[in-house]
Amino acid sequence: MTLKPVPKDSPKGESSPMYTISGLADEFGITPRTIRYYEEVGLLTSHRSTPTSHRLYDSRDRGRLKLILRGKRFGYSLAELAEILHLYDVDPTQKKQIKRTLEMGIKHLEEINEKIEELEELREEMIEFALSFLEIISEEKGDESDEMKAFIAGARAVVESMHGK
Amino acid sequence: MTLKPVPKDSPKGESSPMYTISGLADEFGITPRTIRYYEEVGLLTSHRSTPTSHRLYDSRDRGRLKLILRGKRFGYSLAELAEILHLYDVDPTQKKQIKRTLEMGIKHLEEINEKIEELEELREEMIEFALSFLEIISEEKGDESDEMKAFIAGARAVVESMHGK
DNA sequence: CTATAAACTTACGTTAACGTAAGAATCAGT
DNA sequence: ACTGATTCTTACGTTAACGTAAGTTTATAG
Numbered sequence: 001m002t003l004k005p006v007p008k009d010s011p012k013g014e015s016s017p018m019y020t021i022s023g024l025a026d027e028f029g030i031t032p033r034t035i036r037y038y039e040e041v042g043l044l045t046s047h048r049s050t051p052t053s054h055r056l057y058d059s060r061d062r063g064r065l066k067l068i069l070r071g072k073r074f075g076y077s078l079a080e081l082a083e084i085l086h087l088y089d090v091d092p093t094q095k096k097q098i099k100r101t102l103e104m105g106i107k108h109l110e111e112i113n114e115k116i117e118e119l120e121e122l123r124e125e126m127i128e129f130a131l132s133f134l135e136i137i138s139e140e141k142g143d144e145s146d147e148m149k150a151f152i153a154g155a156r157a158v159v160e161s162m163h164g165k
Numbered sequence: 166m167t168l169k170p171v172p173k174d175s176p177k178g179e180s181s182p183m184y185t186i187s188g189l190a191d192e193f194g195i196t197p198r199t200i201r202y203y204e205e206v207g208l209l210t211s212h213r214s215t216p217t218s219h220r221l222y223d224s225r226d227r228g229r230l231k232l233i234l235r236g237k238r239f240g241y242s243l244a245e246l247a248e249i250l251h252l253y254d255v256d257p258t259q260k261k262q263i264k265r266t267l268e269m270g271i272k273h274l275e276e277i278n279e280k281i282e283e284l285e286e287l288r289e290e291m292i293e294f295a296l297s298f299l300e301i302i303s304e305e306k307g308d309e310s311d312e313m314k315a316f317i318a319g320a321r322a323v324v325e326s327m328h329g330k
Numbered sequence: 331c332t333a334t335a336a337a338c339t340t341a342c343g344t345t346a347a348c349g350t351a352a353g354a355a356t357c358a359g360t
Numbered sequence: 361a362c363t364g365a366t367t368c369t370t371a372c373g374t375t376a377a378c379g380t381a382a383g384t385t386t387a388t389a390g
Contacts, residue, residue: 020336020337021336021337022336022337031378031379032336032337033378033379033380034377034378034379036338036339037377037378041377050386052338052385052386053337053338053385053386053387054336054337054338054385054386054387055337055338067287070283070287071287072240073240073280073283074239074240074280074283074284074287075237075238075239075240075241076240077376077377078376078377079376088294092298092301092302092305093301093305095302095305095308095309095313098302098313098317099313099316101298102295102298102299102316102317102320105291105295105298106295106320106323106324108291109288109291109292109295109324109327112284112287112288112291113288113327115238115239115284116281116284116285116288118235118238118239119239119277119280119281119284120281122232122235122236122239122277123274123277123278123281126270126273126274126277127274129253130267130270130271130274133257133266133267133270134267136257136258137257137260137263140257140258140260143260144260148260148263148264151264151267152263152267155267155271158271159271159274162274162278185366185367186366186367187366187367196348196349197366197367198348198349198350199347199348199349201368201369202347202348206347217355217356217368217369218355218356218357218367218368219356219357219366219367219368220367220368242346242347243346243347244346
């Protein structure tokens with residue numbers, strides 16, 4: 001499991017660590033095609049020495065990619081992610097779009113808060129259900145093997161440890 | 166904004182509240198097509214008096230639909246949701262699949278916990294960024310209007326109130 | 331300098347999750 | 361029983377987010 005801060009250097013000497021497209025792809029469990037696609041739709045940028053050379057990525061690009069993939073796991077579409085990521089690109093000294101940027105940022109933050117709350121609700125519901133499920137099993141006492149009883153006890157312990165955060 | 170516990174009754178007398186397909190669709194901001202599709206792929210069931218009559222839904226179906234839509238907002242695919250929802254259908258007295266059911270349930274619960282943690286991380290990152298953004302704006306002191314200054318102060322207050330949960 | 335290996339471009343294919351339109355059947359109110 | 365509103369089935373269309381294949385270039389190791 002070795003990472004790939006790849007070729008000794010990109011311009012000359014050694015600047016910052018650079019990643020190849022398949023290096024990043026492997027690291028995040030995606031394909032190069034996906035990364036190129038994100039560039040195609042304007043979500044990500046790459047750096048090349050010449051217009052036809054291979055793509056290289058620095059740690060900032062890598063962070064951005066990580067953010068994209070994280071967002072995807074929360075159900076954001078690439079279009080929505082573009083909107084969010086754009087917030088990180090606005091120049092704070094260019095006061096023209098500051099107000100809109102702040103409004104958008106706060107809006108997204110509030111959305112995230114809502115999602116967290118909803119997820120916590122969902123978790124509680126699942127926990128309640130699991131506990132009542134375990135309850136019924138236990139009442140139906142009797143013909144389980146010892147290992148099954150141990151398994152059930154373990155399950156209950158795990159679920160209860162999650163209860164109430 | 167009136168709900169639609171629709172026709173007086175479905176079989177005879179009055180049992181539990183029943184919902185029409187467009188009633189539910191309106192309530193949740195989706196289309197009847199979506200609800201039929203969920204039934205088509207086995208995520209949802211409907212109840213009809215005759216095989217050709219209109220679909221009706223009880224409160225249990227409604228809860229299930231709510232769960233589906235909630236799951237979708239968290240990035241679950243319909244296939245994944247089918248797996249999760251299936252857990253709610255297992256009979257606890259049929260000990261055949263109990264072990265697997267419990268394992269799956271705990272797995273999904275752990276996934277949810279991970280998602281919550283990741284979301285909290287994301288929120289913190291956005292907050293940090295927003296604060297440094299606001300910091301830079303303030304250093305660039307001077308030529309903002311009074312309302313702009315007030316707006317910025319308000320934004321900072323909002324963001325800080327979210328900080329550290 | 332050559333020979334693999336890795337990456338490039340171009341372009342058509344695929345899948346999930348519905349949208350949409352047409353024509354027939356069912357329901358609710360008069 | 362009639363009629364306008366709802367719903368039904370059937371079936372083809374659409375979009376996002378990549379997958380995949382072919383043929384070409386660019387990079388790296390010996």
